[in-house]
Amino acid sequence: MRVIVLRDVIKKYGYFTALKGVSLEVDAGEKLAILGPNGAGKTTLVKLISGQTRPTKGDVLVLNMKAWKFNAELRRKIGFVSHNPMLYDELTAYENLRFYGRLYDVKDLEKRIEEILKQVKLYERRHARVKTFSRGMKQRLSIARALLHDPEILILDEPTSGLDVEGRRELIAYLKRYGEGRTILLTTHDISEAVSLCDRAVILLDGKIVEDCRASEAEERYMRVVGLEGN
Numbered sequence: 001m002r003v004i005v006l007r008d009v010i011k012k013y014g015y016f017t018a019l020k021g022v023s024l025e026v027d028a029g030e031k032l033a034i035l036g037p038n039g040a041g042k043t044t045l046v047k048l049i050s051g052q053t054r055p056t057k058g059d060v061l062v063l064n065m066k067a068w069k070f071n072a073e074l075r076r077k078i079g080f081v082s083h084n085p086m087l088y089d090e091l092t093a094y095e096n097l098r099f100y101g102r103l104y105d106v107k108d109l110e111k112r113i114e115e116i117l118k119q120v121k122l123y124e125r126r127h128a129r130v131k132t133f134s135r136g137m138k139q140r141l142s143i144a145r146a147l148l149h150d151p152e153i154l155i156l157d158e159p160t161s162g163l164d165v166e167g168r169r170e171l172i173a174y175l176k177r178y179g180e181g182r183t184i185l186l187t188t189h190d191i192s193e194a195v196s197l198c199d200r201a202v203i204l205l206d207g208k209i210v211e212d213c214r215a216s217e218a219e220e221r222y223m224r225v226v227g228l229e230g231n
């Protein structure tokens with residue numbers, strides 16, 4: 001089943017065209033890496049799919065619904081993690097999750113929060129304010145938040161940027177384990193990360209998809225179309 005369909009999508013910011021006619025189809029359960037140099041349009045693409053911005057032209061359908069129309073049913077089916085953890089610093093880990101859980105109407109919320117905090121190894125720190133957390137801990141909490149409502153689709157926009165090697169490895173391991181069975185979109189500058197988490201990759205260059213291949217072929221394709229300096 002196709003869960004994401006983009007047809008001839010153009011996205012302009014004023015006079016600047018960030019996406020120049022992108023078509024893409026993603027099946028349920030597929031794990032897709034979105035690669036490309038700075039400014040290629042990766043964040044714009046995932047913002048369109050997660051309904052944070054609307055296309056200038058073309059269609060963006062997620063689970064057969066227009067992504068940019070505010071739609072509570074669709075919001076509940078998507079989890080989003082970006083390099084900005086999007087957490088409330090003054091609230092504790094527990095309070096942050098309770099806030100989001102109520103927003104998404106999560107059933108058995110107390111139990112679910114306890115379970116997910118244990119999974120990301122933050123249960124012992126559940127009553128500490130987020131401002132006391134390291135960057136890695138914040139990213140683990142933002143994964144917990146994105147998975148709290150058990151979304152079908154997980155969208156990850158450079159989730160490991162700013163983390164050290166160990167933090168990256170750990171985060172990818174969590175995403176592998178808890179992303180199981182979901183559709184995943186991952187934007188990253190780290191091709192080895194893409195290979196480890198994803199089965200398919202697209203390469204964006206200057207607002208267009210220039211390659212669509214198996215993740216295992218992504219490095220060789222990237223070198224061919226973008227070159228080393230592009231990453």
Ligand SMILES: Nc1ncnc2c1ncn2[C@@H]1O[C@H](COP(=O)(O)OP(=O)(O)OP(=O)(O)O)[C@@H](O)[C@H]1O
Binds near residue numbers: 018
């Ligand atoms: N709100 C905006 N207003 C104007 N231009 C924008 C806006 N957002 C993005 N752009 C421009 O659109 C282009 C694509 O940006 P985008 O953030 O999608 O690229 P990216 O591939 O995610 O880049 P990076 O790897 O640096 O995160 C860039 O040239 C950027 O400057």
